[in-house]
Amino acid sequence: MSLGKLVVVGQGYVGLPLGMRGVEAGFDVTGVDLDESRVKRLAAGDSFIEDIPASRLGRALGSGRYHPTTDYADAAGFDVCVITVPTPLRDGAPDLSHIEQAGVALAPYVRPGCTVILESTTYPGTTEELLRRLLETGSGLHSPGDFHLGYSPERIDPGNPRWRLENTPKVVSGVDEAALRRVDEFYQRVVERTVPVDSTRVAELTKLIENTFRQVNIALINELAMLSHELDIDVWQAIEAAATKPFGFMSFRPGPGVGGHCLPIDPCYLSWQVKRTLGRQFRFVELANEINHQMPEHVVLRITAGLNRQGRPVNGSRLLLLGLAYKKNTGDMRDSPAVDITRRLQALGAEIRAVEPHAEADHVPAGVVIVGLTEHELRAADAVVVVTDHDSLDYDLVAREAGYVFDARSRCHGDNVERL
Ligand SMILES: NC(=O)c1ccc[n+]([C@@H]2O[C@H](COP(=O)([O-])OP(=O)(O)OC[C@H]3O[C@@H](n4cnc5c(N)ncnc54)[C@H](O)[C@@H]3O)[C@@H](O)[C@H]2O)c1
Incomplete structure (x- = not known):
């Protein structure tokens, strides 16, 4: 029935x-x-x-x-x-x-x-x-x-x-x-x-709290990652250690920026309404947006410096990006930081190839060649960049075969790996 x-x-x-x-x-x-x-x-x-x-x-x-x-x-x-x-x-x-x-x-x-x-x-x-x-x-x-x-x-x-x-x-x-x-x-x-x-207002606000909470905490840890890099401290290890505290701490991990339909957008609905009705700024949201928005540029600067250490300019380098979606294990490329990173690297003259097992062909950024994760591709790349860490990819293979890895998700280990 x-x-x-x-x-x-x-x-x-x-x-x-x-x-x-x-x-x-x-x-x-x-x-x-x-x-x-x-x-x-x-x-x-x-x-x-x-x-x-x-x-x-x-x-x-x-x-x-x-x-x-x-x-x-x-x-x-x-x-x-x-x-x-x-x-x-x-x-x-x-x-x-x-x-x-x-x-x-x-x-x-x-x-x-x-x-x-x-x-x-x-x-x-x-x-x-x-x-x-x-x-x-x-x-x-x-x-x-x-x-x-x-x-x-x-x-x-x-x-x-x-x-x-x-x-x-x-x-x-x-x-x-x-x-x-x-x-x-x-x-x-x-x-x-x-x-x-x-009330419906409480329910509407509930969703915005959830996503604003994530956006702000990701921004906090992203800023900490950038500062720790300059201080030469391993932020990933510090986060893992902090996460052993059984109360009062919730673990967020740094990354190349936020994307998709929620995090970069939903907190703006709240800050817009606060501005419209109260005439005030929602300062946490403004700051979190600014920091998270900065991350693709930071990733590109770090890759540029990494290539520079090997005596290579970005111009003419062959880069292999792993993961183009904004979120792991999905093919969703809406507002993905990978797209921003790709455009910036292309503008500097890099040749971009990408491994994206979930991608739909018509969403792949222009000029990007989609390839499989093979020993040949890893060896031929001047830099391999872990952007989105899909679980189906073999990160041991990446660390073993690639000459230089910039890992924005902390999935690879080895002397040739630089983490965000
Ligand atoms: N994707 C997520 O993970 C997620 C999670 C929580 C909340 N949301 C929210 O849910 C809402 C929908 O998101 P989504 O990811 O499903 O979007 P989506 O783009 O995947 O799907 C929306 C669909 O609505 C259709 N559509 C647009 N205008 C229409 C109309 N006037 N009449 C009929 N169909 C119409 C579009 O063609 C599209 O297929 C958004 O407000 C989003 O913020 C999304």
Whole structure:
């Protein structure tokens, strides 16, 4: 027996896993996405999200209860609709145009008793101010009263086999008690544990705290790594030693910069809102952004110095980058620091080859040749740079065969290895 009709707007990293889980929990799922090529691929059983294998998508399609579409009219008659569209920045300010478009397009299909939930990361107030107004205007109905409206932040961690949608606690909220109950009931069917909070604003802020916390702590350890290098102290060993403290310390590791859809963007939603409503700066966020943004340039300077010690200019050198994605074990290159590093090195005249087992060909930066991790490639490179440490790569082989390794992730060991 079907649990009802679930519509998931946006079939990307967040929406597709939710759609699949919805089918498995017993809903009839309609996945609405404006990207025609994505919808065609999904309908053909071709998953573009690594955490969703084609076999899982095939089972959902085979059940007859998963229907990907570009047409909002297919949302008609829904019981629950979850919106998972992108929330990027435009000129440093939140770009809510995707939420606006989704709200306007969905509104005609909102009916009494249905539930609409926003999952996109955004600043506090978006659900109750923006989305509510759009849905009420387009439907002629009200919330609270006629339909239920809530917010539940997404915590999906692409490439993480331990913490998946279903076993990661889900924070849930509603615009009133009745909406909270409906939102909670829905998620209790798809995840193991829900965490109800008092308002949509609290739930929206929860997500921003989580990502701002990461952004700030990564920046702290990145700055420490740069300073420790100048002080000639092994920061990696110090972090490992500090991490043995069983209380009061949480380990973060340095890296070549942050990328993707969350860390470089979400804290800016918070600082933008603080500036807009309070006229103040969120100084931790500003500083963390500045430091993390500086990391690709720092990596390039360190590689330049490393080549210089061998009597080589960057110009004309052959460099092998390991990992182009912003996150290990994924192929996601959105705002990846590897892209920035590549452009800077290319501008200095380097020839860039890269090992990226997860890459989709059309996302690889221009001029980069994708190669396999072979002894020949390692030996032929003037420098091998560990940018993103995918677990599938053989780092012993890298350290053994390469002449000079610049390792931004501390995966290789040996006299020929320089760590960030
Ligand atoms: N990717 C993550 O790891 C992650 C984790 C937590 C939260 N989030 C948040 O979740 C939201 C979605 O992120 P994502 O990574 O899934 O993005 P994504 O780009 O992978 O997917 C979004 C999808 O929405 C579609 N879309 C855009 N506008 C639309 C519209 N008006 N109607 C229908 N479809 C539309 C796009 O075509 C795309 O396929 C963002 O707010 C993001 O910050 C992402």
